[in-house]
Amino acid sequence: xxxxPHDAAPDDEFLAAIIARRHESEQAMAAAHxxxxxxxxxxxxxxxxxxxxxxxxxxxxxxxxxxxxxVWRHLPERFHGGKFRAWLFEIAxxxxxxxxxxxxxxxxxxxxxxxxxxxxxxxARMIEQExxxxxxxxxxGLDAVSAALVRARLGGEDxxxxxxxxxxxxxxxxxxxxxxxxxxxxxxxxxQS
Amino acid sequence: xxxxAPDIPDDPAELPGWLERHxxxxxxxxxxxxxxxxxxxxxxxxxxxxxxxGDRRGEVLDRGLAALPPDRLRHLLRRPRLLLELQDLVLSSxxxxxxxxxAPSPDLDAWVALGRMRxxxxxxxxxxxxxxxEVLPSSRPLAWYRRPAVVGLATAASVLTAVILYERVRPxxxxxxxxxxxxxxxxxxxxxxxxxxxxxYLDRLADxxxxxxxxxxxxxxxxxxxxxxxxxxxxxxxxxxxxxxAAEDRAWLVERCxxxxxxxxxxxxxxxxxxxxxxxxxxxxxxVRALIEAxxxxxxxxx
Numbered sequence: 001x002x003x004x005p006h007d008a009a010p011d012d013e014f015l016a017a018i019i020a021r022r023h024e025s026e027q028a029m030a031a032a033h034x035x036x037x038x039x040x041x042x043x044x045x046x047x048x049x050x051x052x053x054x055x056x057x058x059x060x061x062x063x064x065x066x067x068x069x070x071v072w073r074h075l076p077e078r079f080h081g082g083k084f085r086a087w088l089f090e091i092a093x094x095x096x097x098x099x100x101x102x103x104x105x106x107x108x109x110x111x112x113x114x115x116x117x118x119x120x121x122x123x124a125r126m127i128e129q130e131x132x133x134x135x136x137x138x139x140x141g142l143d144a145v146s147a148a149l150v151r152a153r154l155g156g157e158d159x160x161x162x163x164x165x166x167x168x169x170x171x172x173x174x175x176x177x178x179x180x181x182x183x184x185x186x187x188x189x190x191x192q193s
Numbered sequence: 194x195x196x197x198a199p200d201i202p203d204d205p206a207e208l209p210g211w212l213e214r215h216x217x218x219x220x221x222x223x224x225x226x227x228x229x230x231x232x233x234x235x236x237x238x239x240x241x242x243x244x245x246x247g248d249r250r251g252e253v254l255d256r257g258l259a260a261l262p263p264d265r266l267r268h269l270l271r272r273p274r275l276l277l278e279l280q281d282l283v284l285s286s287x288x289x290x291x292x293x294x295x296a297p298s299p300d301l302d303a304w305v306a307l308g309r310m311r312x313x314x315x316x317x318x319x320x321x322x323x324x325x326x327e328v329l330p331s332s333r334p335l336a337w338y339r340r341p342a343v344v345g346l347a348t349a350a351s352v353l354t355a356v357i358l359y360e361r362v363r364p365x366x367x368x369x370x371x372x373x374x375x376x377x378x379x380x381x382x383x384x385x386x387x388x389x390x391x392x393x394y395l396d397r398l399a400d401x402x403x404x405x406x407x408x409x410x411x412x413x414x415x416x417x418x419x420x421x422x423x424x425x426x427x428x429x430x431x432x433x434x435x436x437x438x439a440a441e442d443r444a445w446l447v448e449r450c451x452x453x454x455x456x457x458x459x460x461x462x463x464x465x466x467x468x469x470x471x472x473x474x475x476x477x478x479x480x481v482r483a484l485i486e487a488x489x490x491x492x493x494x495x496x
Contacts, residue, residue: 155231155270
């Protein structure tokens with residue numbers, strides 16, 4: 001077990017080692033709680049951001065809890081040193097795979113004919129289909145110059161390059177882009193109402 | 194539906210920070226989908242993340258996206274799915290820079306707080322020795338969500354979630370609802386009767402679910418509240434003992450309730466996302482009809 005400097009916060013691997021020894025005694029079990037909370041405090045935000053990009057929001061919270069339960073359950077026999085954070089995210093990836101498999105394997109009794117509000121394909125969960133469809137339609141409603149300007153700006157191209165390419169003056173390009181932004185936002189709101 | 198991509202900063206120097214806030218926040222999926230709507234998925238054989246990062250991979254992990262030249266940042270925007278791979282990399286392997294890169298987020302704070310409460314409840318049960326059998330290698334631990342401290346905390350967490358969600362949708366100036374939702378549907382004290390045969394018990398649950406149709410909310414706030422109240426009824430079913438049922442039927446009911454609860458979470462998310470309340474209510478109506486039918490069908494099987 002790695003020792004730590006007297007006045008430095010213990011690293012993740014030190015905390016994980018304490019948790020891994022929790023079966024040795026009741027005192028060891030009690031001593032494992034604080035390190036577990038510390039690891040949670042250090043990594044929960046990152047883990048939630050990771051999960052939120054890959055599943056519907058309705059599932060994020062339960063999946064997040066599932067990951068920490070797996071950490072607690074499997075740390076003693078499956079964490080063999082190395083970086084705890086990398087191991088934590090490996091657990092999260094496996095939990096996502098299990099979640100996707102479970103969703104595909106569980107048609108609900110008497111509810112198969114319902115249009116499911118959540119798409120079943122993992123990549124479609126990541127890429128929000130409805131958002132894409134609405135925005136695509138709204139982009140198609142822009143005039144050619146505005147559409148080209150939006151594509152260029154959202155591709156990271158700077159105004160100097162865009163103006164040179166499209167033959168626009170900088171002030172005009174700025175104004176057109178911000179007008180296009182407003183039209184897109186209004187179009188999206190109308191599509192949803 | 195809020196758009197994120199059009200808020201790309203005008204100043205190229207601000208682009209790395211803007212992307213980093215999305216990589217560490219809750220809306221990366223939305224940004225990726227918007228960028229893909231603009232640029233498409235990209236041609237076959239497009240560059241991989243390794244090729245885009247190239248010799249700057251270590252610097253990106255240590256110092257963030259400011260280490261990438263502008264042309265490579267542009268490549269990430271035009272191949273937006275690479276942003277998901279990049280997020281995985283920097284969150285799992287990035288240095289302290291990435292821990293500090295996130296913008297303030299009340300939603301993320303609420304989720305972190307709720308998760309911590311549940312974890313503490315679970316660990317408290319561990320400390321009281323309620324899962325001593327987990328200490329023995331051959332024993333199966335009691336499912337965490339059935340432990341008494343977690344049952345109580347889960348109910349409190351549901352109320353807290355309902356309050357937090359209500360706070361997000363309530364109009365300014367409205368008084369905060371601090372009390373638990375009204376007891377109707379499965380939250381009604383008489384909804385889970387004791388001493389009935391299994392078929393009659395499930396039939397009563399179906400009857401209780403019919404209460405959904407007794408109020409027809411028209412606006413987003415009222416609908417969100419109604420959905421939240423019904424959803425809390427799902428928690429009641431998930432956490433109840435259902436002594437009238439055999440183990441197999443109990444397991445079936447809990448599994449279905451978790452699935453129905455997830456549907457109601459999705460309906461609530463739809464209301465909050467600004468979708469038409471009438472449309473969402475119709476979708477929720479269909480969910481309730483389907484679950485009532487599932488309960489009645491199980492009743493017929495048991496009769």
